[in-house]
Amino acid sequence: MQFTLFTVYTQAKFTIDLVVGLATAIAATMSYLAVKNASESNALARKQMQENKIYTEKNNRPVLEVFIKDYKVNLNNSYLVDWTEEIYEFKPKYASSFYLDLKNIGNVTARNIQLSFYYEGIDNIIEQIKEDPKSTDLLEGKEVTIDHRKIQNGTHEFNQFILSERTVDNKAKRVIVDDASYLEFYGSLQPSSHDNTSIRIHIPNMYVYFTNIFASEIQDDDLILNLMLKVSYTNPYGEEYLQSFRVLNKVKHISFGSRNEIVGKFVMEEITNRKLEKD
Structure with a gap:
């Protein structure tokens, strides 16, 4: 089988293109993995910082x-x-x-x-x-009578209850x-x-x-x-x-x-x- 100079050149170019393509793909993959790892590391670091912040806040606050x-x-x-x-x-x-x-x-x-x-x-x-x-x-x-009325005090309104009952000796007892x-x-x-x-x-x-x-x-x-x-x-x-x-x-x-x-x-x-x- 005879090879011309053109054939040798074509095969060499194909080989170079293949190598360059593989190198580019590998570089892209490595770059993606590096970015992915960096992103995961950053996310982990942010999570750790948040947990540290919560822990610090809990340790620096009262809880009643x-x-x-x-x-x-x-x-x-x-x-x-x-x-x-x-x-x-x-x-x-x-x-x-x-x-x-x-x-x-x-x-x-x-x-x-x-x-x-x-x-x-x-x-x-x-x-x-x-x-x-x-x-x-x-x-x-015993019975308790409960009366209700609204009380206005300035801008505030509240409920008032008058509680009344009779004592053992039939006297009235009242609480407001x-x-x-x-x-x-x-x-x-x-x-x-x-x-x-x-x-x-x-x-x-x-x-x-x-x-x-x-x-x-x-x-x-x-x-x-x-x-x-x-x-x-x-x-x-x-x-x-x-x-x-x-x-x-x-x-x-x-x-x-x-x-x-x-x-x-x-x-x-x-x-x-x-x-x-x-x-």
Whole structure:
């Protein structure tokens, strides 16, 4: 077989083109893999940075928690009684003696703590009062009359309830409560790992009276009235946080007659837990 100079040139050119093509393909592949690896490395680095940021934030912030608390109440033949506990500190005039414990389970001190209670489902109570202003006659010969009215205070409107009952000696007993949201200010709270202290949060006396009156409906989940708690505070660096809780009342046992007892516990359901962004 004879080869001309042109044939040799053509084969050589084909070989060179093939080598160049393979080299280009290999280079492209290597370039793609390098970019892919770099992208994956960057994504991994970003994820690690985000995890580090979250970890740092968690370690540089307070976290407040309201602890579960049991209660056992003797009504002493009256709906309009407080859940008395032996206390020595100041409590707001709208508040019950009964309190919940707020602790800091975070790693740094919570400062500038502000607390406020409000209600979820108050319209259910108002509707029930419209249908029947007297409560179910659970205690012997006892009825509570509940009157409702709207109160306007400047730009704020709230519900006021007048609770009335007759005492054993047939005297009138009356209590006036409302669902206005009261803001309470506290100082600082150390982490419980450093100092096992807590803030006593006195629940509103309105909620205590309504639990006394509507205990059986709370037990059967027929009365949807939830006590809500909002807590705001800062860490030592001035960053502000907000937490809110639904205070769930679990009535476990009711005994009317000679004992007139209500037994239950409060369980917290956290609704909000976030850092507030500055304007």
